[in-house]
Amino acid sequence: MPQTPVGTGNKYSVIIPTYNERKNLPVIIWLLVRVFEENSLDFEIIIVDDASPDGTQDIARELAGVYGEDRIILKPRAGKLGLGTAYVHGMNFCTGNFAIIMDADFSHHPKFIPEFIKLQALHSLDIVTGTRYSSHPTPSSPPSSSSSRQLTGSAYPGLGPGGVYGWDLKRKLVSRGANFLADTVLRPGVTDLTGSFRLYKLPVLRELMAANKSKGYVFQMEMIVRARALGYKIGEVPITFVDRIFGESKLGADEIVGYAKGVWALFVAV
Known part of the structure; x- marks a missing residue:
């Protein structure tokens, strides 16, 4: 019998705090979506933007139009209020049973997420x-x-x-x-x-x-x-x-x- 993919039955909510990440956001979102879909994992990506002046929120809205508003969820804030409170804000909108926190700047490559999930399981x-x-x-x-x-x-x-x-x-x-x-x-x-x-x-x-x-x-x-x-x-x-x-x-x-x-x-x- 074929093996059930690890992580099946779970949903993973990715919380990404952003500030001036207009150039990085489209690629990191594309990589995340590809990793989750290739591994048959249920997911959502919550973008917590702290009033970026570079148009990061406009890009996030465009990405929601491409991948679906149930997958890319923009939850902006009024200004730079700190990393910890960004995660608290993002948690309020998580519908998964697991949360993944990461940066939007490619310092954290999504390819490692399946290994996180395997070790956890x-x-x-x-x-x-x-x-x-x-x-x-x-x-x-x-x-x-x-x-x-x-x-x-x-x-x-x-x-x-x-x-x-x-x-x-x-x-x-x-x-x-x-x-x-x-x-x-x-x-x-x-x-x-x-x-x-x-x-x-x-x-x-x-x-x-x-x-x-x-x-x-x-x-x-x-x-x-x-x-x-x-x-x-x-x-x-x-x-x-x-x-x-x-x-x-x-x-x-x-x-x-x-x-x-x-x-x-x-x-x-x-």
Whole structure:
């Protein structure tokens, strides 16, 4: 009998916060739609735009006309209100039982989404996060039956070592240093705390967002630390992270200082 595709029976709600992503949005949406359709997965893509002045919302509306308003859902906001609140806003419109959060700038390639879904299904995980700093999926228990071999494929085909491309040495040192600091102080058991390419069970995401107090660069770290404290099961999939093609990075000195303060606050509070 033919194998049922992994993820069948679930619906995946992708939340994409945007600001000045007019050039990136058409291609990332095309890639997402192709990945979901090729893997026979039910999906919707929720675009949370913070009043982009470059016409991002116009592009989103055109894409909804191409792919369907049930697939591409624009939910704009009045201005730049922060990444965490963008996810909260997007969650209000999710109709799936899983949520995927990712960036629109090609730093997160949709081709890794099926691997997130496979790992989640194999281990019944609450969260799967992409890692730039490991070459092996975790949890990494070997397949124990023919059915699980079908699920995982042959040693996760197509997954190479995680890595970062397009960053200068300073940016790499900042990212590595941020993860090293958090790992040393908080011991979360995750190799990439600052990554923002993740799959959540939707109820888990709702609970974590309600408890989360951080904004900016520290936001993603707090999500994982709180998830560990609450006993949720977390897995990692190696990804290749490519610096944005169009637009500018939003990381600044204030974010770095805020991150260090956030690590200490979590150490004290969680």
